[in-house]
Amino acid sequence: MYRVVIIYAPAEESMEQLVRRLTDCFDGEKFKVQTSTADRAAIPDLTAADVFLLASLPAGRQQIHPDFTEILRALHGITLAGRVGGAFSVDSEPTVRALRQALQDCELGLPDQNFRNFGRERLESADLCSWVGALTRQLGDRARGH
Helix, strand or coil: CEEEEEEEECCCHHHHHHHHHHHHHCCCCCEEEEEEECCCCCHHHHHCCCEEEEEECCECCECCCHHHHHHHHHHCCCCCCCCEEEEEEECCHHHHHHHHHHCCCCCCCCCHHHEEEECHHHCCHHHHHHHHHHHHHHHHHHHCCC
């Protein structure tokens, strides 16, 4: 069984609802999904996962929510090679770019499709599940040596 972790901030109902919808997109027979708020997450949560997703909304002038401060600090100098990583935000392309930059030195393959800015007005379950499907196919491709 593959392990998935979704780390998110802020811990607000709208974000928690989105994370639940994403969790439902993973095949429960193949994936065990854990979720955590960014202020409670730690690097071992990422390193233990086969797939990880970072989800943030901006906070004032900060592109990435301040609850991610410790995770972002710890990302400098670790390797996440062999994992599939992705990040998303809602109505904030600058947040998605900042999350991508934060993962730049972690020895990950970072295809553009792994980073999504979902529009609040068009937050369809089909879009979420399509994105999750693309991520999980990458995991399968890696297992086959592609």
